[in-house]
Structure formats: C-alpha cells, structure tokens
Amino acid sequence: MRTVIKFAGTLLEDDSTVRSLARQVAALSKEGHEILVVHGGGKFFTATLKRMAIESKFVGGLRVTDRETRDAAIMVFAGLLNKKLAAAISAEGQPAVGISAADSRCFLAEPMVHNDVEGGLGYVGYLTGLNLPFIESLWREGLLPVAPCLGIASDNELYNINADHMAAASAEFLGADQLIYLTDVAGVLDGEKVLSVVGCQEIEQLVKRRVVCGGMILKLEAAKRAIEGGVQQVRIVGGTTPEALLLAAHPDEVASVPGTLVLGHSHAAAEAAFTAA
Known part of the structure; x- marks a missing residue:
C-alpha cells in the first residue's frame, strides 16, 4: 500500500511523541507500505524567525516569504526538523532519508498567485509535480x-509550500492509496466532539458555521483535493493518541479508528450506505 503521512510541525516539538510516531511509521514500512512522510514546522519556524528578529506576516493563512525568510525556512524545514524526524525513524529500525526539493528536483513548484500577481507572497509556491522515479x-x-x-521552481529557487496542501498533492501525484494527517488535535472537532466522518460536500457548511477554522480549513480543503485526485482514503487523526497512526492505517482490522475520515460524498450518504449494508 502506498501511503503519505503528514506530520504537523507541533508534533515534532515533543521528543517522546516523535519517538512514538517514528516507531509506528517504521512498523508500517516493515509491513510493506511504501511511505512518504511530509512535515511542517510552522510554530518552530515562527519562533526561529523571532530569534532572528525577522517579522512574520500572514495573508489568508499563508506566510509572506521574502528571500531572508525563505532562507531561514530552508534551514529549519530541510535542516533541523527534517533530520530530526529522519533520524528518529531510522533509530526505530527503518532507514529513512531526509530529502528536499533540491535533491534530484524531487518536488516541483510554481510561485503562488495572490491578488492576480504571481509571486505576490514572495517565495510561496504550490506543488506542480514530483520526481516519481527518484522516490520509487x-x-x-x-x-x-x-x-x-x-x-523547486523553474527559476531554480526553493519555495515554501503549505504542508497540508503539499501532502495532498504528493498523494495525488504518487497515486497513493491513503493519506493520513497527524495533527495536534484529535481530529475535526465540533466543540469537544470529534466528527468521525466528514463528507467533502459538508466542508463549506462547516466553515460557514465556524465549526472549523484556521489550519483545519486548509487541511480539509487539502483532503478534498486528494480525494478528487484519486486518493482512496484520507484520515485526520491526533498524533498524540496512543497508536493512532497504526490504527488509522488499518481501518478494516480494528473496531474503532481514531480521528476523522474524510469522504468524497456526504456523511448522510455514508450512513445510508452503511445502514443498507
């Protein structure tokens, strides 16, 4: 099974959480899963910029990225956090290698268009393709x-990409069977209740009703893109929930799967199908 796993950057801040998730990733790989791990690190990046006296600016949830900010992003994302996660997975017995877009041009990008201006957010881009033979x-x-x-774009510059959207696009370009988002919350929440299923058609209403906001909106939009791109299964689960990743990766083998399953049809339609079955 081909699987893309996206790590929320906040999960990388706690060493015990990193070790637990690395063990689960390694276990899945040993089962035969072809895994690509994609990670963020926004909060750590923001803290690093603050230490460097670089101001952070956001537009629509996306970070405005000038050259100085972009260079710091490369240091944080492709450097410290990337190597920390690769080392943790390798320590659990599954050799892992940290790769960035600059390595064999493995992740291709184009500048983001903002207010009808390409590159209006600076070095912020979106994924347009990947080097499948290299990853395979x-x-x-x-x-x-x-x-x-x-x-990496045609101008040979590296661009910062929203990690949720990069994971979804990577899953689409890889022809992945499943995409799992590991987050710092238990799933898609309605108050304190975890929504076990969300249909793509429900996302707009969840946003209008302000059930979801901020980063979860981007995550659901990315999940929708992945499903529309042919990814069979998308789950959003809490990375600190015991064995959450293993349970999410084996939904047919366990009685209760944590987090939220995102479906290409509505929740009501899903319930009707389950009832009919």
Missing part, C-alpha cells in the same frame, strides 16, 4: 523518504 528508487532500496514543505 528510494523505496526499492528500502529507504523511507522524509520531505519538508519545499518545492
């Missing part, structure tokens, strides 16, 4: 690729 060659050699949220 790593899998054949028994290596698990770990990628930060960066892409």
